[in-house]
Amino acid sequence: MDPTTDNAAPTGDPAAARAALEALRAEIAKAVVGQDPAVTGLVVALLCRGHVLLEGVPGVAKTLLIRSLAAALELDTKRVQFTPDLMPSDVTGSLVYDARTAEFSFQPGPVFTNLLLADEINRTPPKTQSSLLEAMEERQVTVDGTPRALPDPFLVAATQNPVEYEGTYPLPEAQLDRFLLKLTIPLPSRQDEIDVLTRHAQGFDPRDLRAAGVRPVATAADLEAARRAVAATTVSPEITAYVVDVGRATRESPSLTLGVSPRGATALLATARAWAWLTGRDYVIPDDVKALALPTLRHRIQLRPEAEMEGVTADSVINAVLSHVPVPR
Numbered sequence: 001m002d003p004t005t006d007n008a009a010p011t012g013d014p015a016a017a018r019a020a021l022e023a024l025r026a027e028i029a030k031a032v033v034g035q036d037p038a039v040t041g042l043v044v045a046l047l048c049r050g051h052v053l054l055e056g057v058p059g060v061a062k063t064l065l066i067r068s069l070a071a072a073l074e075l076d077t078k079r080v081q082f083t084p085d086l087m088p089s090d091v092t093g094s095l096v097y098d099a100r101t102a103e104f105s106f107q108p109g110p111v112f113t114n115l116l117l118a119d120e121i122n123r124t125p126p127k128t129q130s131s132l133l134e135a136m137e138e139r140q141v142t143v144d145g146t147p148r149a150l151p152d153p154f155l156v157a158a159t160q161n162p163v164e165y166e167g168t169y170p171l172p173e174a175q176l177d178r179f180l181l182k183l184t185i186p187l188p189s190r191q192d193e194i195d196v197l198t199r200h201a202q203g204f205d206p207r208d209l210r211a212a213g214v215r216p217v218a219t220a221a222d223l224e225a226a227r228r229a230v231a232a233t234t235v236s237p238e239i240t241a242y243v244v245d246v247g248r249a250t251r252e253s254p255s256l257t258l259g260v261s262p263r264g265a266t267a268l269l270a271t272a273r274a275w276a277w278l279t280g281r282d283y284v285i286p287d288d289v290k291a292l293a294l295p296t297l298r299h300r301i302q303l304r305p306e307a308e309m310e311g312v313t314a315d316s317v318i319n320a321v322l323s324h325v326p327v328p329r
Helices: 014-028 036-047 062-073 088-092 131-138 190-201 220-231 237-251 262-278 286-297 305-309 314-324
Strands: 052-055 077-081 093-098 103-108 115-119 140-143 146-149 155-160 181-184 256-258
Touching: 014 036, 014 062, 014 220, 014 262, 036 052, 036 062, 036 155, 036 181, 036 220, 036 262, 062 077, 062 115, 062 155, 088 093, 088 131, 088 140, 093 140, 103 146, 131 140, 131 155, 181 286, 220 262, 237 262, 237 286, 237 314, 262 286, 286 314
Parallel strands: 052 155, 052 181, 077 115, 115 155
Antiparallel strands: 093 103, 140 146
């Protein structure tokens, strides 16, 4: 695909980069119906160089969403189906002996891409789950003592089924904390589901995004310009203190055994900053923090068993904290 055509925005200019990223919603909507919050979350994660945990039942277009995002950003994408017999080398790559040269050569695994969809990550054992940790945190893979850099941008979008737990290996808290955001992919509304079926009746093929009209509207250069602009977004001392107070309040909640760590507070500040820039401001306000608090923090806290039995959820705890922590004026 030619990034200079198909309505791609000029590169390097922050205003043009913002316009290009805003155009992603409309472009992805040509293939995916009614998932604007998830699209926004994925863009925020790309701006913050973070990773995303997608939670939703099968059949709500998680794979199509990632493929559409990659097409609209002109990025490479790969999908790995995580199964109980998947080995770490199946993800990261391995050394293969070449009989012709009598040497070992490295064969890159699917992690060497821009957008990696790790489908049903909780269906594979911890050893294979942990093979992603170095890639996610260090943006490199070490095989036989040799580090190999991953492409930039690089984002892992890991999915998990929220209702089926037989034969699964729940992600440990330390690994959950490595994901910048946890996005919930809901079942579509009745009208959205009618729209989905209407598209399929008219010949929509989810395997052919070009036929659906999805074109690149932004490039990696636009994304890099946007990241520089986000890094220059102003954060006042009052906002920094507000983020810290929100994190500390979760540690004092009687419904939780584990509150938000300092890493979680840092993540909330980063996502609020990205959201502020996306909405057209060069400074962060408390509403930016509130807007990103649920997806940034919901997977970083742990409920007490008795609270779960009473119907308390991670989202309800965070909403309660936001309602009680004083907002800076």
